[in-house]
Amino acid sequence: MGFVLVVKAELVRTFIIMRxxxxxxxxxxxxxxxxxxxxxxxxxxQRDAIDQQVAVRLTDPEKATNWALGFxxxxxxxxxxxxxxxxxxxxxxNGQLEQLCMSPHGLVTNFLARTVVGAVSNILSSAILIxxxxxxxxxxxxxxxxxxxxxxxxxxxxxxxFGFFVGGLVLVFKQTGRIAIMIRxxxxxxxxxxxxxxxxxxxxxxxxxxxLPITDAxxxxxxxxxxxxxxxxxxxxxFTHPSFYFLIANCIFSTxxxxxxxxxxxxxxxxxxxxxxx
Amino acid sequence: MNREYLVELDEVTKTFHTRHFFQKDDVAxxxxxxxxxxxxxxxxxxxxxxxxxxxxxxxxxGAGKTTTVKMISGLVRPDSGAVYVDGLHVERKRLQVLRxxxxxxxxxxxxxxxxxxxxxxxxxxxxxNVKGRILKQRARELLNFIxxxxxxQVQVRRLSRGEKQKLAVCIALIADPxxxxxxxxxxxLDVQSSRSIKDRIRxxxxxxxxxxxxxTHDMHVAQxxxxxxxxxxxxxxxxxxxxxxxxxxxxxxxxxxxxxxxPDASEFADVPGVYKVIPLLMEGxxxxxxxxVDSEPARRSKALYGxxxxxxxxxxxxxxxxxRQQTLENVFLHLTAS
Numbered sequence: 203m204g205f206v207l208v209v210k211a212e213l214v215r216t217f218i219i220m221r222x223x224x225x226x227x228x229x230x231x232x233x234x235x236x237x238x239x240x241x242x243x244x245x246x247x248q249r250d251a252i253d254q255q256v257a258v259r260l261t262d263p264e265k266a267t268n269w270a271l272g273f274x275x276x277x278x279x280x281x282x283x284x285x286x287x288x289x290x291x292x293x294x295x296n297g298q299l300e301q302l303c304m305s306p307h308g309l310v311t312n313f314l315a316r317t318v319v320g321a322v323s324n325i326l327s328s329a330i331l332i333x334x335x336x337x338x339x340x341x342x343x344x345x346x347x348x349x350x351x352x353x354x355x356x357x358x359x360x361x362x363x364f365g366f367f368v369g370g371l372v373l374v375f376k377q378t379g380r381i382a383i384m385i386r387x388x389x390x391x392x393x394x395x396x397x398x399x400x401x402x403x404x405x406x407x408x409x410x411x412x413x414l415p416i417t418d419a420x421x422x423x424x425x426x427x428x429x430x431x432x433x434x435x436x437x438x439x440x441f442t443h444p445s446f447y448f449l450i451a452n453c454i455f456s457t458x459x460x461x462x463x464x465x466x467x468x469x470x471x472x473x474x475x476x477x478x479x480x
Numbered sequence: 481m482n483r484e485y486l487v488e489l490d491e492v493t494k495t496f497h498t499r500h501f502f503q504k505d506d507v508a509x510x511x512x513x514x515x516x517x518x519x520x521x522x523x524x525x526x527x528x529x530x531x532x533x534x535x536x537x538x539x540x541x542g543a544g545k546t547t548t549v550k551m552i553s554g555l556v557r558p559d560s561g562a563v564y565v566d567g568l569h570v571e572r573k574r575l576q577v578l579r580x581x582x583x584x585x586x587x588x589x590x591x592x593x594x595x596x597x598x599x600x601x602x603x604x605x606x607x608x609n610v611k612g613r614i615l616k617q618r619a620r621e622l623l624n625f626i627x628x629x630x631x632x633q634v635q636v637r638r639l640s641r642g643e644k645q646k647l648a649v650c651i652a653l654i655a656d657p658x659x660x661x662x663x664x665x666x667x668x669l670d671v672q673s674s675r676s677i678k679d680r681i682r683x684x685x686x687x688x689x690x691x692x693x694x695x696t697h698d699m700h701v702a703q704x705x706x707x708x709x710x711x712x713x714x715x716x717x718x719x720x721x722x723x724x725x726x727x728x729x730x731x732x733x734x735x736x737x738x739x740x741x742x743p744d745a746s747e748f749a750d751v752p753g754v755y756k757v758i759p760l761l762m763e764g765x766x767x768x769x770x771x772x773v774d775s776e777p778a779r780r781s782k783a784l785y786g787x788x789x790x791x792x793x794x795x796x797x798x799x800x801x802x803x804r805q806q807t808l809e810n811v812f813l814h815l816t817a818s
Contacts, residue, residue, distance in 0.1 A: 211606035297589025306578040
């Protein structure tokens with residue numbers, strides 16, 4: 203019940219700010235779209251040499267859509283993890299974190315609600331961007347709603363666990379916020395680069411990639427949205443894809459570890475006297 | 481645990497350890513590769529706040545006032561000792577305690593600036609488990625109570641510092657907690673805003689029976705507002721008494737002798753029972769001899785008669801004698817002098 207109440211509060215707050223600063227919201231989307239178009243046109247669409255290279259790497263005829271989708275999934279990951287790292291730091295700096303810490307719902311519930319609302323608005327704007335990109339380049343996306351929603355939910359849970367882990371560290375070690383930026387960049391890059399070819403990477407790199415929350419999620423989402431769950435023209439459900447199992451395992455593991463770490467760090471932060479402060 | 485108190489700190493101790501790399505030691509004028517420093521924010525601090533009481537916590541910068549507030553609100557865990565709010569152990573029942581406590585910490589930072597005061601109260605109300613019609617009604621009532629009703633629909637970023645501080649008090653009160661903790665509530669405010677907040681704090685205790693803890697540097701605020709005052713210095717509670725009693729602590733020890741010309745202190749140093757003599761020129765260049773005497777009645781009388789006799793002996797004309805009025809500031813400086 204508390205969670206629903208906090209989600210409601212966060213939804214109202216987000217909606218009011220989006221509405222009140224509508225120009226900023228709108229220009230933010232236009233700028234994201236512009237950047238994506240420029241990058242796609244510059245790196246994928248026109249330059250033949252890079253085009254060939256990308257084609258080799260992505261092994262996909264709809265390179266632009268593939269690349270753009272990776273970019274948008276990367277942005278999603280970047281945003282979710284950022285809510286825990288940089289978002290937490292910003293809240294500590296402006297004093298709101300102290301109030302959240304003093305909420306009787308508990309910090310985990312508050313952050314969970316905050317991130318759910320952030321993710322919803324993130325998914326909505328990402329969906330608009332994906333649609334616009336697909337329209338611009340004439341690429342097609344396979345709108346398989348059930349697997350797409352299931353995958354998005356799993357990706358979100360996975361990122362949430364990872365975010366709680368990073369956020370917990372930031373609660374105690376304020377300087378890790380800087381490292382978190384690098385981790386977010388890595389997630390971003392991985393979302394773009396993640397393909398089935400991951401199995402050809404060196405074994406250590408493979409495990410590192412699987413351990414990170416975005417790799418398998420990106421592979422599965424690309425498999426559904428771009429390939430339409432087909433291998434060499436034959437239908438093969440994403441739920442039988444090896445990456446899907448990695449994704450589920452990762453979800454369970456990162457959520458358990460993430461929330462435990464966050465609670466532990468919250469406790470430690472209270473002992474150190476730094477909870478809510480920057 | 482004493483049932484008389486709504487908030488009780490029982491022998492609470494908190495020590496912070498800070499680590500520094502390549503920091504210069506001001507005393508030795510040397511730079512150390514690694515240094516560990518220990519700060520005692522609370523050393524066996526113990527006091528209680530009764531229902532309907534305003535308790536003031538005074539102390540110099542870094543004395544441990546904010547840490548004490550944070551320990552009561554569960555933001556900082558004490559190393560030893562216990563904090564109780566309405567009979568609940570803060571460490572063991574933290575989430576339940578948070579329903580009973582409203583806190584203003586550096587108030588102007590609390591609110592969300594793109595939102596209006598009403599929206600802020602709705603947001604924080606939900607966070608504190610208040611909802612629906614009750615929330616709307618309470619938000620309106622609080623804005624009326626604090627005098628922000630006309631600014632209810634104005635974005636917080638457009639409000640003055642005093643108005644933001646008032647809003648912070650409203651946010652602390654939105655869940656109608658029986659305990660309110662106010663950390664420096666009037667710092668940086670103009671006279672009107674400060675007066676308005678003080679009046680509201682008084683009303684909270686008189687009409688609503690809330691227990692209020694106020695930490696402040698402002699002696700006038702404490703003297704005017706608080707029924708009891710605790711003075712904390714370097715983590716130690718050096719005094720905790722009703723305000724009147726605290727003011728009376730040293731008042732019977734100093735007397736002012738108004739005379740016709742400025743006396744020489746050395747002429748009175750050997751009067752029995754006199755500790756210290758300070759000749760002063762008061763407003764209008766009026767010469768005054770401030771004499772600190774023994775507080776024991778018989779010795780005090782002897783010292784006063786001795787001083788009068790000495791004045792007559794040396795040819796001074798005595799205009800009046802008065803007991804020096806003690807201010808909280810003097811008491812504070814006396815108690816916190818290292």
